[in-house]
Amino acid sequence: MTESETDPSSNAELSKPQQIHEKFLGFCKHPASILVWFCLISLIVKEQYPFSNYPMYSGWSERTYYFYIADENGPVQAKSVFKVSVPTIKKRFSSDKGFANSVLKERREATGNDKYKLTDEDYAEAGRRLLKQLRDGVPKGRLDSQLKDNENLDAKGKPTPMFHPDGSPLLVSDIVNRNLVLVRVDIMRKKTEFSSEPKTIVTTDADNKIVTE
Amino acid sequence: MRLVFAIAIYLSLRVMLPEIVPPEVFESPVLKNEFVRDTLKIRPSDHKLETFKKIKGPTGIAHLKFVDLTFLTKHSVGIALHWIALGALVAYVAGLVLPVSTLIIFLIHCAIFTLNNSTGSTHHGYQILTITLLAQTCALWFPILFGRLPEKARRYLPRHDPDLHRRDLFVYYSQVAIAGCYVIAGLSKVLRSHVKWIIDSPDVSVQIVKSHSQKYYEYLQPEWADKGMTYATWIAENPWLTRIMLTSGLLLELFAFLLLINRAWAAGIGISLILMHLAIGELMGLHFPQNIQADFGLLVNAPFWLFAVFAFVGFRKKTALR
Numbered sequence: 414m415t416e417s418e419t420d421p422s423s424n425a426e427l428s429k430p431q432q433i434h435e436k437f438l439g440f441c442k443h444p445a446s447i448l449v450w451f452c453l454i455s456l457i458v459k460e461q462y463p464f465s466n467y468p469m470y471s472g473w474s475e476r477t478y479y480f481y482i483a484d485e486n487g488p489v490q491a492k493s494v495f496k497v498s499v500p501t502i503k504k505r506f507s508s509d510k511g512f513a514n515s516v517l518k519e520r521r522e523a524t525g526n527d528k529y530k531l532t533d534e535d536y537a538e539a540g541r542r543l544l545k546q547l548r549d550g551v552p553k554g555r556l557d558s559q560l561k562d563n564e565n566l567d568a569k570g571k572p573t574p575m576f577h578p579d580g581s582p583l584l585v586s587d588i589v590n591r592n593l594v595l596v597r598v599d600i601m602r603k604k605t606e607f608s609s610e611p612k613t614i615v616t617t618d619a620d621n622k623i624v625t626e
Numbered sequence: 627m628r629l630v631f632a633i634a635i636y637l638s639l640r641v642m643l644p645e646i647v648p649p650e651v652f653e654s655p656v657l658k659n660e661f662v663r664d665t666l667k668i669r670p671s672d673h674k675l676e677t678f679k680k681i682k683g684p685t686g687i688a689h690l691k692f693v694d695l696t697f698l699t700k701h702s703v704g705i706a707l708h709w710i711a712l713g714a715l716v717a718y719v720a721g722l723v724l725p726v727s728t729l730i731i732f733l734i735h736c737a738i739f740t741l742n743n744s745t746g747s748t749h750h751g752y753q754i755l756t757i758t759l760l761a762q763t764c765a766l767w768f769p770i771l772f773g774r775l776p777e778k779a780r781r782y783l784p785r786h787d788p789d790l791h792r793r794d795l796f797v798y799y800s801q802v803a804i805a806g807c808y809v810i811a812g813l814s815k816v817l818r819s820h821v822k823w824i825i826d827s828p829d830v831s832v833q834i835v836k837s838h839s840q841k842y843y844e845y846l847q848p849e850w851a852d853k854g855m856t857y858a859t860w861i862a863e864n865p866w867l868t869r870i871m872l873t874s875g876l877l878l879e880l881f882a883f884l885l886l887i888n889r890a891w892a893a894g895i896g897i898s899l900i901l902m903h904l905a906i907g908e909l910m911g912l913h914f915p916q917n918i919q920a921d922f923g924l925l926v927n928a929p930f931w932l933f934a935v936f937a938f939v940g941f942r943k944k945t946a947l948r
Contacts, residue, residue, distance in 0.1 A: 438782065441781075441782045444798065445886060447799065447802050448802045448806055448809070448886070451802065451810075452806055452810050455806065461686045461689075462685045462686035462687075462736070462739060462740040462744075462753070463686065463736055463753055464757070465748075465753050466810060467750060467807070467810055467811035468818070469750065470830075470833065471815040472826075473827060473829035473830065473833075474829060474832070475829055475832060477832050477836050479840050481843040488843055488846060490844065493845060496677055498844060499841070499843045501749075503840075504746065505745075508683075508746065508747060508748065509683070510682060510748075511747075512746070546746075552673075600836055600839075602862065607855070607859075607862075609839070
């Protein structure tokens with residue numbers, strides 16, 4: 414232990430900056446100072462794995478939205494087919510690092526207009542890129558796996574296998590090679606009532622080209 | 627403590643890495659048992675890494691030009707990593723060459739989940755495990771490295787009781803990491819929304835409708851959509867109860883650092899955090915199993931309390947006999 418720590422009167426002889434320095438030293442020496450440094454670093458660097466400022470749900474709004482994938486027969490099981498969660502689809506489309514933002518950056522660079530706002534065509538292009546990433550992300554081996562119907566359960570309460578009308582099994586490849594639709598659903602709250610509004614962002618064919626209706 | 631945490635680490639790595647266990651093992655009567663499968667989530671590995679083709683929005687070490695994490699997606703690399711991680715985890719649990727085994731596990735975990743978060747979407751579920759591994763690595767390497775630093779530099783470093791065993795520092799730093807994750811989450815809410823976070827908290831109902839609808843579209847299970855609407859309507863109809871509930875959660879996050887006081891505080895706050903996660907899981911369909919595992923393993927410290935209860939009962943019996 415140093416003299417300055419044992420004798421409180423010695424602090425009085427120190428100049429103001431020296432006193433601050435001593436206090437800072439005292440703080441640094443405390444084992445719990447690690448927690449303060451950790452919090453500060455995380456709040457400054459934000460999303461840099463493994464650090465994060467955990468921004469989710471740090472603000473509320475009366476409206477929000479999400480995305481889902483559909484084919485001509487209706488919604489597709491995102492997790493069974495593409496191995497991604499539905500929130501991931503939204504993050505890949507709308508986050509800072511998402512496709513909508515990368516299209517926005519490209520358009521702003523191309524037009525030289527920093528205030529350029531995305532049009533429906535731009536959103537469709539971002540959606541096309543997202544659907545391409547999802548199709549390409551399905552491992553080849555999984556294309557052969559059979560899908561299960563979660564609405565129809567067997568006696569043990571487990572999903573039953575799905576089949577085509579001709580009796581052949583419905584495979585992941587059958588979905589991936591169809592036209593796919595990216596749908597955005599807006600949810601709004603008015604007091605105790607909730608409403609949702611779906612909107613098609615883009616439809617792409619098996620070669621991932623935009624299908625215009 | 628290390629055993630529970632090592633299991634949590636291995637279960638998280640299994641989601642990403644290719645399978646090394648022969649498929650017939652999962653067909654054995656024990657692992658085929660539905661209760662075991664659903665409760666312990668012991669099932670063939672997902673090998674999610676193979677779905678990542680390229681880096682889109684790098685984070686952390688993925689920013690470094692000489693680090694191309696996409697090599698991790700190769701099947702042979704995944705198999706090798708799986709074996710190395712398994713070996714390091716066994717050494718970690720046994721306490722063998724702890725500084726090295728912990729460092730290896732941290733590097734593998736950090737690399738894999740950095741890649742996971744560099745594909746254009748950010749997932750916060752595994753962060754608590756990686757950051758705790760980083761803290762444990764620091765706890766083991768700081769005493770080795772700091773001893774070599776000049777005295778002038780060491781003055782700014784945290785000073786620990788010289789009698790403090792390395793194992794205590796290991797647990798203390800782990801708890802600092804866990805507490806930090808919650809305090810940061812609380813601070814982010816306060817810094818961004820101030821008191822409006824509490825006032826507007828009934829709008830969580832919109833998020834509940836969203837999260838349950840998203841759950842529905844994952845496997846098209848209709849019960850998810852119905853459940854979400856039931857909870858959301860109740861919350862919208864009871865705004866003040868919602869504010870009280872969410873404020874208590876926010877305070878728990880902000881004051882999570884109190885768990886550093888002693889074992890009892892750690893256990894109390896650990897249990898409260900687990901209950902908070904279970905409530906969020908039920909209400910919003912957002913599950914954080916890794917947080918629950920870390921809280922249970924490193925904060926609650928069930929073996930210590932069980933031992934304490936048995937010791938107390940034994941003491942009472944002995945004194946009663948006299």
